[in-house]
């Protein structure tokens with residue numbers, strides 16, 4: 567158990583801090599019947615009981631839209647269906663978890679002892695090229711959109727697609743970014759090509775996040791961000807959610823551990839200070855376990871690692887969750903007015 571292996575002072579800090587994870591794929595595991603998130607499981611990475619053990623107060627639950635789904639309905643219909651099917655979970659777990667549509671709702675949920683769930687979509691192909699779907703999804707509570715997944719789509723190029731059909735962000739993608747600014751949807755640039763990343767930052771009037779990415783200086787891999795991208799995120803007042811996925815953390819993934827997550831966070835702090843990095847586990851988005859951070863219950867290991875490196879309590883609190891709340895506040899500020 568986490569609470570027997572970490573110093574008491576670290577646990578006091580960790581459990582009193584607001585901890586927010588910017589990306590997991592666990593909701594689909596529930597909706598597709600592979601696991602019930604209300605019950606502790608040994609499989610996968612995350613469920614509500616393990617979130618409690620790990621001190622996680624807020625979680626972005628991504629609806630990943632498989633671009634290759636062999637189903638008759640479209641991508642947007644898949645999102646709508648998933649949102650509807652998830653409704654049963656939120657109702658059944660209402661005493662424990664609440665879907666939050668704003669930072670104010672987030673704080674209310676936490677104040678009443680409940681975990682805040684934030685709904686996200688991974689893959690802008692979910693819009694099917696129709697920006698009205700942004701308004702539709704927003705109306706149903708979606709607050710984060712990952713612009714691309716491993717496929718390029720109508721909005722932008724993916725960093726996994728070397729054909730680069732748009733050479734960055736498309737004209738429709740620019741309009742989508744502006745509409746997300748107007749609505750107050752958090753723009754997520756993880757998975758975008760480098761050019762699309764910079765195009766989005768150049769277009770967005772609000773901070774953006776890279777919800778689950780690593781660092782290219784640590785592991786030379788297209789899904790990871792260069793130091794220039796980290797500096798651009800900082801200039802945008804945005805945030806990198808440090809990923810826990812072993813393959814992104816070091817060349818020899820068998821050697822990867824929680825120490826690599828802490829080292830990555832430390833690198834961002836050295837580069838741009840402690841205001842532009844947070845947590846982006848990608849739990850249940852990969853197989854296997856990261857040593858020392860095997861599942862959501864082990865999250866105090868990150869606080870322990872930062873404390874061991876001499877990070878002051880205020881910085882650790884920022885990294886654990888306050889940075890994301892600040893970004894979300896800025897994304898929501900004065901929505902409905904011209905930006």
Ligand SMILES: [Zn+2]
Nearest residue numbers: 688757778851
């Ligand atoms: Zn992803």
